Amino acid sequence: MKKAVLILSMAMLVTLSATGYYLYINNQNQNNFSSTTEGINSVEVSNAEKNKDGVEESETVNATLAPKVLYWGSTGQDVKDVQWKLAQWDYYNGAVDGIYGTETYRAVRAFQSKNGLGVDGVVGPETAAALGLNFGPVDGGTQGAGTTAISRNDDIYLLARAVHAEARGEPYIGKVAVAAVILNRVENPSFPNTIASVIYQPLAFTAVADGQINLSPDADSLKAARDAINGWDPTYGCRYYWNPATSTSKWIWSRQVVIKYGKHWFGN
Amino acid sequence: MRFRRWILPGILVIALAITGVWGYNQYKIKKNYETTMQNSYQRMFYDLKDHVENVQVSLSKVLLADSQEQNVILLSQIMQQAYLAEEKLAQLPISHKDTAKTEKFLNQVSDYSYALASNVLEGSPMDQDQKDALLKLQNYTDYLSQELMGVHNKLTEGVFNIGEIKRKEKEDIENANDNMLNVRLVKLEDKMTKSPELIYDGPFSDQVLSGKAKGLGDKKVDIEEAKKIAQEFTGAENTESIEVIEEGEQMDKTAWIPSYTFSIPKESSPEDSPIYIGVSKTGGKVVWMENSRxxxxxxxxxxQAIEKGQKYLVEKGYESMESNYSLQYDGLVLINFAYKQNDVTIYTDLIKVKVALDTGDIVGMDAAQYLKAHHDRNIRQPELTQSEARGKVKTDFDVDSARLAIIPKEGAKEYLCYEFKGTYQGGDFIVYVDAITGKEVKILKIIKDENGTLTF
Known part of the structure; x- marks a missing residue:
C-alpha cells in the first residue's frame, strides 16, 4: 500500500516535471522568436543605401548593435580573435585558446600603451577597432554637420552572423556564396530592400528562426561577408540556396539550379 | 510512526504544487508572447492594407492630375506608400514563394513612380504610354486592395488569426496553405504574374533585371580551353589538378555571366582553401578569382600594393585601368580600378583586386562589373566647360579636384559628368554635374574610414 502511494506520487511528479519542462522549452522558443521580431522592427529606421563600388551614400543613421566588451575572464570566439591579432603583431605569445587570462591581459595593456589608448586591459570598441576587429560602434566624439556615425561595419557584422549561422562548416567559397545570395536578394525587387530585412524576413532562413543568428561570427565568416560586400559573387547572381539533404520544401526544388559549393546548391 | 508515513508523500505533494504553479506561470508567459507576436503581425497587416489603399488612391489621382507639381507630389506619395507596403508584406509570416510576385509588384510600382517623378522634374511630362502603364498598375493595385479587404473581413469575423500560420508552419509546411491568408495571397500571386512589364530607368525595371553582359565578346569557349585559361591565369603547373565545380542545368540560362568554375588546390599547402576561379563560357574571360589564405x-x-595591382592588370590584358579607391583590412588591400578612356574615368567598368600585404601576391580579383558594362563607347564632347559646370555647384563647396567621368545612374544608363571632389561643412562630398545638360546628377558623401583611401 505504502509502496503504491509512493510509486504513484513519483509517477505524477515525473509527468508534471516533464510538462513543466516542455512548457519551459516552448517558452524559450518564443523568446527567441520575439527577439527576432524585435530585430525586424528596428530595421525600419535603417535605410542607408549601399552600393558596391566602395563609395557609400546614405540618408539615415543605421540601427547599430550594442558594443561588446571583453575583460579578464571573458571567453569565446571574440577573445580568440583578439589573441590572434595580438599574436600576429607580437604582443602575445600564449595559446589562442579563447580564454582571457593573465597573458592576454598583459598583451592588451602593452598594445594599448603602444597605441595611445586608455591602458585598462579591457577590450572595448575602441581597442577592438585599433586591433582591426569590429565590436560595435565607437564613440565618434563631437559631430559636425558633415560628419556622420554611418559605418558599413555593422552591416558586415550582421551579414557575417547570418553566414556563420547558415554556413558554418562549409568551404570558404560556400560562405562567400551565401553572403552573396543575401546581397543579391537586397538588389532584387521580389525581396525586401535592406540587408537586415532580407535576413530577418520571416521563414526565409532557418538559422534566423532558431536563434543561431545570435552566435558570434568567426573570422572566416567576417572575411566572407567582406568579400561579398566588396563585390565577389561566386553564384553569378543567384537568389536561393538549399541543402538537398535537409531541405523539406518541394518548392525549392523547382528553382533553376546554377552551381554547387560544398553542401549547398545555388539557384534562381 | 503514523506521522512518519506521510512525510514522503507530503513532500511530493508540495513539490507537485510548486511544479504546477510554475508550469502555469510558464504557460501564462507563453500566452503573453503569443499575443504580443500576433498583435505585431496584425498591425503589420493593417498597415499593409492602408498603404496599398493609399497607393491605389494616389494612382487614380495622378491619372487625373494635369499640373506637373501635382504629378510630382502624387508620384512621390505612391513611391513612399508602395515602399512601405512592401516592407510590411515582407515581414508577415508567409513563405516567400507566396509573396514574391506581390513584393516585386510593389517594389516596381515604387521604383517606377520614382523614375517618372524625376522625369517630370527634368521637364519631360508623362506621355500616353506611361499613363497607360499607370492605369494598368492602378487596376492591379485595386485588385490587391480588394483581396486584402477580403482577408481583413475574415480577420474581424475572427475566422483565423495571423499568428496561427506560424504554428501551422511548424507542424507541417505543406498544410500552411490551407490558411485563409495564404490562399488569398496565392490567388493574388497568380494574378500578379500577368502584371505589365515595366521598361524605364530604374534599378528594378525589367530590362535591367534581364540585362546581359556587354564586355565578353562572342567567342565560345569549351571546358578544356577554360581550364587552360584558368591555369595560365593562376600560374598553376598543369591542368590535371584543376577540379571542376559542379554546375546546375540552368547556369547558361539564368547566371549573369555563364561561366565554368574551377578550384585549384595549392601544391605547397593542400590543406588550405584552394584557389577558386570563374571563366566565362563566352569570351573566355576570368570573371573572378579568390585565393583565401x-x-x-x-x-x-x-x-606598393597598388602598383602591384596595376602591373597585374596590365599583365592580364587590362591596359588603361586607374586606381580610385583602396581599403585595407585583414592584412590585405582591396583596390578599385576604373577604366579610363580619353581622360574620362568610366566608373561602370570596375575591376577589384586584392593584394596581400605580406608577399605582395594578388589574392583576389573581381571583374564581373567590368565584363557586364564594358563596351566600345563613343564619348560625346562635353557641351559645358569645367568652369561652367563648377558654376552649377554651390559656391561655398570647396573643390579639391575636378575631372570628367562616366557614371551609372538608376538602371543601366550612363551619364557623362564633371566630377567635383571637395568638402562642405566639414564633410567630404563628390558632386556630379552632367556635362551635356549642366544639371546636378548625383551627390556622393564620402564616409571616412581610417583604413580606406580615395586615391584621386
Whole structure:
C-alpha cells in the first residue's frame, strides 16, 4: 500500500516535471522568436543605401548593435580573435585558446600603451577597432554637420552572423556564396530592400528562426561577408540556396539550379 | 510512526504544487508572447492594407492630375506608400514563394513612380504610354486592395488569426496553405504574374533585371580551353589538378555571366582553401578569382600594393585601368580600378583586386562589373566647360579636384559628368554635374574610414 502511494506520487511528479519542462522549452522558443521580431522592427529606421563600388551614400543613421566588451575572464570566439591579432603583431605569445587570462591581459595593456589608448586591459570598441576587429560602434566624439556615425561595419557584422549561422562548416567559397545570395536578394525587387530585412524576413532562413543568428561570427565568416560586400559573387547572381539533404520544401526544388559549393546548391 | 508515513508523500505533494504553479506561470508567459507576436503581425497587416489603399488612391489621382507639381507630389506619395507596403508584406509570416510576385509588384510600382517623378522634374511630362502603364498598375493595385479587404473581413469575423500560420508552419509546411491568408495571397500571386512589364530607368525595371553582359565578346569557349585559361591565369603547373565545380542545368540560362568554375588546390599547402576561379563560357574571360589564405605580417606599403595591382592588370590584358579607391583590412588591400578612356574615368567598368600585404601576391580579383558594362563607347564632347559646370555647384563647396567621368545612374544608363571632389561643412562630398545638360546628377558623401583611401 505504502509502496503504491509512493510509486504513484513519483509517477505524477515525473509527468508534471516533464510538462513543466516542455512548457519551459516552448517558452524559450518564443523568446527567441520575439527577439527576432524585435530585430525586424528596428530595421525600419535603417535605410542607408549601399552600393558596391566602395563609395557609400546614405540618408539615415543605421540601427547599430550594442558594443561588446571583453575583460579578464571573458571567453569565446571574440577573445580568440583578439589573441590572434595580438599574436600576429607580437604582443602575445600564449595559446589562442579563447580564454582571457593573465597573458592576454598583459598583451592588451602593452598594445594599448603602444597605441595611445586608455591602458585598462579591457577590450572595448575602441581597442577592438585599433586591433582591426569590429565590436560595435565607437564613440565618434563631437559631430559636425558633415560628419556622420554611418559605418558599413555593422552591416558586415550582421551579414557575417547570418553566414556563420547558415554556413558554418562549409568551404570558404560556400560562405562567400551565401553572403552573396543575401546581397543579391537586397538588389532584387521580389525581396525586401535592406540587408537586415532580407535576413530577418520571416521563414526565409532557418538559422534566423532558431536563434543561431545570435552566435558570434568567426573570422572566416567576417572575411566572407567582406568579400561579398566588396563585390565577389561566386553564384553569378543567384537568389536561393538549399541543402538537398535537409531541405523539406518541394518548392525549392523547382528553382533553376546554377552551381554547387560544398553542401549547398545555388539557384534562381 | 503514523506521522512518519506521510512525510514522503507530503513532500511530493508540495513539490507537485510548486511544479504546477510554475508550469502555469510558464504557460501564462507563453500566452503573453503569443499575443504580443500576433498583435505585431496584425498591425503589420493593417498597415499593409492602408498603404496599398493609399497607393491605389494616389494612382487614380495622378491619372487625373494635369499640373506637373501635382504629378510630382502624387508620384512621390505612391513611391513612399508602395515602399512601405512592401516592407510590411515582407515581414508577415508567409513563405516567400507566396509573396514574391506581390513584393516585386510593389517594389516596381515604387521604383517606377520614382523614375517618372524625376522625369517630370527634368521637364519631360508623362506621355500616353506611361499613363497607360499607370492605369494598368492602378487596376492591379485595386485588385490587391480588394483581396486584402477580403482577408481583413475574415480577420474581424475572427475566422483565423495571423499568428496561427506560424504554428501551422511548424507542424507541417505543406498544410500552411490551407490558411485563409495564404490562399488569398496565392490567388493574388497568380494574378500578379500577368502584371505589365515595366521598361524605364530604374534599378528594378525589367530590362535591367534581364540585362546581359556587354564586355565578353562572342567567342565560345569549351571546358578544356577554360581550364587552360584558368591555369595560365593562376600560374598553376598543369591542368590535371584543376577540379571542376559542379554546375546546375540552368547556369547558361539564368547566371549573369555563364561561366565554368574551377578550384585549384595549392601544391605547397593542400590543406588550405584552394584557389577558386570563374571563366566565362563566352569570351573566355576570368570573371573572378579568390585565393583565401592567412596573411602574415605586412611587409609592403599600400602604395606598393597598388602598383602591384596595376602591373597585374596590365599583365592580364587590362591596359588603361586607374586606381580610385583602396581599403585595407585583414592584412590585405582591396583596390578599385576604373577604366579610363580619353581622360574620362568610366566608373561602370570596375575591376577589384586584392593584394596581400605580406608577399605582395594578388589574392583576389573581381571583374564581373567590368565584363557586364564594358563596351566600345563613343564619348560625346562635353557641351559645358569645367568652369561652367563648377558654376552649377554651390559656391561655398570647396573643390579639391575636378575631372570628367562616366557614371551609372538608376538602371543601366550612363551619364557623362564633371566630377567635383571637395568638402562642405566639414564633410567630404563628390558632386556630379552632367556635362551635356549642366544639371546636378548625383551627390556622393564620402564616409571616412581610417583604413580606406580615395586615391584621386
Amino acid at each position: 592567412a596573411v602574415n605580417k605586412p611587409k609592403i606599403s599600400v602604395e
